[in-house]
Amino acid sequence: MKTLQTDVVVVAAGLSGLAAAITAAEQGLSVIALEKSKTTGGAASMGMGPLAIGTRHQAAVGYNLTADEAFLKHMHWSHWMVDARLVYDYYRKSASTIEWLEDMGVEFVYRNTTLYTPTRMRSYAEPERTCHAVKPADGGRLGPRVAARMTKAMAERARELGVNIMLETPGKKLIAEDGKVVGVIAQSVDGEELEIRAGAVILATGGCGDNPEMIKEHTGLTWGKDLFSFRIPGNVGDGIKMAWDVGAARGEIKLDLMYQIPDNLAHFHLEGAFRQPVLWVNKLGERFMPEDCIANTCTTGNAINRQPGHTCFTIMDSATLKYYKKHGIDIFGIQGTDVFDYFDKEAEEALENGYPYFFKCDTIEELCEKAGIDLEGLQETLELYNSDCDDGYDSLFCKDRNFMRPVRKAPFYCIQSFPGAYGSFGGLKINYKTEVLKEDGYPIKGLYAVGTDACDIYGDTYPFMLGGNTMAFCLNSGRMAGENAADYIEKNR
Ligand SMILES: Cc1cc2nc3c(=O)[nH]c(=O)nc-3n(C[C@H](O)[C@H](O)[C@H](O)COP(=O)(O)OP(=O)(O)OC[C@H]3O[C@@H](n4cnc5c(N)ncnc54)[C@H](O)[C@@H]3O)c2cc1C
Structure with a gap:
């Protein structure tokens, strides 16, 4: 030696x-x-x-x-x-x-x-x-x-x-x-x-x-x-x-916990587009935090980690997508301010490549079926959430009324996130x-x-x-x- x-x-x-x-x-x-x-x-x-x-x-x-x-x-x-x-x-x-x-x-x-x-x-x-x-x-x-x-x-x-x-x-x-x-x-x-x-x-x-x-x-x-x-x-x-x-x-x-979509760097802007205060639900179709609190990726990672299956789904309809494309983002993250400029291209690529964590569906039923969300739960959530959006008051979590955008107009877009981490601690x-x-x-x-x-x-x-x-x-x-x-x-x- x-x-x-x-x-x-x-x-x-x-x-x-x-x-x-x-x-x-x-x-x-x-x-x-x-x-x-x-x-x-x-x-x-x-x-x-x-x-x-x-x-x-x-x-x-x-x-x-x-x-x-x-x-x-x-x-x-x-x-x-x-x-x-x-x-x-x-x-x-x-x-x-x-x-x-x-x-x-x-x-x-x-x-x-x-x-x-x-x-x-x-x-x-x-x-x-x-x-x-x-x-x-x-x-x-x-x-x-x-x-x-x-x-x-x-x-x-x-x-x-x-x-x-x-x-x-x-x-x-x-x-x-x-x-x-x-x-x-x-x-x-x-x-x-x-x-x-x-x-x-x-x-x-x-x-x-x-x-x-x-x-x-x-x-x-x-x-x-x-x-x-x-x-x-x-x-x-x-x-x-x-x-x-x-x-x-x-x-x-411990983990340097945050949240992310699988293989996130390959879908960088698409992920950024969904890091917005739209509708976030768990597998049961239930909201689990006020979505204007999601910008801290670490505490949001904690919240996702305690959901069934350690996962969550971010959903927006085509009216909200149109709004963001026109007016820009609410939350500015590491992906930058122009994430919606890339949306159509990256969404199309994800669908073409069969990326299993991004969904574009014509009905809520189809979305639940494909994503594995409880249909009854999501329907119940949407009924309350959409009517709260109309009233301009989030009766469940008191999310800022500026971010109360209903989910009604097909197609519906959804991405699935999980706990992620930069490494261990x-x-x-x-x-x-x-x-x-x-x-x-x-x-x-x-x-x-x-x-x-x-x-x-x-x-x-x-x-x-x-x-x-x-x-x-x-x-x-x-x-x-x-x-x-x-x-x-x-x-x-
Ligand atoms: C995508 C990403 C983005 C990040 N962005 C930021 C940021 O912007 N700001 C921030 O504060 N933090 C950020 N972090 C976290 C930060 O980069 C890490 O916490 C930090 O680099 C860890 O430094 P380290 O020296 O502990 O480990 P590392 O820098 O990972 O170094 C560990 C080294 O150990 C070597 N090694 C392992 N075993 C052995 C062995 N037996 N013998 C010899 N060598 C060995 C490895 O090859 C490696 O080179 C980010 C992390 C990631 C993954």
Whole structure:
């Protein structure tokens, strides 16, 4: 077995791993970053950008949320079930992290608007303007994958600093001696075992979003049946299991839950068109929430998750479709404001390709038959809902009267959604120093965890009102771990 020696081993070179590796290298340490896949960047390469609080971009437009305010908002949201010191340190670090990234050449587009809700929406209280989207390469439209520029710049910076990024070299097992972690066993690209001895190890393997068995065990949901979450290949819980094997506490594993249609990126605008406050029902044909509250995709994901079959149906008639085509959307989501410009094309494609979660029907009976909705239930719902629309008053949920549009005129359009997720959360417990904790609350010396593997700071639901939170936690916990590992190594030299 080949043996290597280094100051720090970072297991994975996704977003949090790169942040940790760069920071440790900036402290003058030698760093090896093991990466399982052929490329760096992980899930972050699919996203838009991180949260930050107190940046110059925010100051420039007079938006003055402070880290203290965000901290309290976050802690109240999570019912103080999470580590307050970790959360506080994270928010206080977030503005400097934007500068740190800008020094690497990353550019951000900051918009002093909420992406997701016009003011009329009751979707969630007081959304904050925290997300800093990465500037697209061509200066074009903001959307999925723009953050790939950030992870690319980070990988370049890591290499510049001498970080040895070993691609296709997964970490397999931690080496623990006398209660301390002192290295990692990896599998090299040619299949051989590699022993890497180190002063400290930082786990950053991105959680278990690509491991349906672990998800089923911890959440009860079955991928492909009642869960259609993003799966980043290779994020199967390796770091979590490696730490559990050396005595780490078994933290809860949750999903970064939201809602989506299956294979959503292939029907991107069509999905956006249905993310409107029209009629939403469950399998029984019953409404289950006021539809002007659906703009928070995470809390809506929770609501859908508790419906029979963990699913829901969004229905609009052709009069409402005509209205939206003419007047535009009510809810502005990640799909943009022009989703109805693409409606006919994407709807036709979905029908031609036999996409099983989109329906266009001439009668309510046909819709119920095809979609599997209870006919009697939906008829009863429509009777009340349509008459409430005529009265301009939602007698069931008090939805804003501006969104009370009846469902009467054929053809009827419907899309079926399920719980989705960007990935998993947690599995490991860490303290404010990002040290991995044992069941007794004491740290395992020499072992740190960051990013999704250790993201246990939200309570039961992602705080959508502090957007960009997952990437930001990955970046900031990565930086904290790099600094703390450096201190630990210095003390133990
Ligand atoms: C479509 C999409 C859009 C998103 N948009 C946003 C957004 O706009 N803002 C936001 O805040 N968040 C967003 N997120 C979430 C955010 O991207 C993730 O939370 C974040 O990237 C996770 O970082 P991480 O370092 O924990 O994991 P990742 O970045 O996924 O990195 C994990 C890495 O670990 C590697 N790995 C796994 N096992 C091993 C092993 N045994 N050895 C070595 N390497 C291993 C993997 O190959 C991968 O490279 C989005 C997520 C998705 C899926």
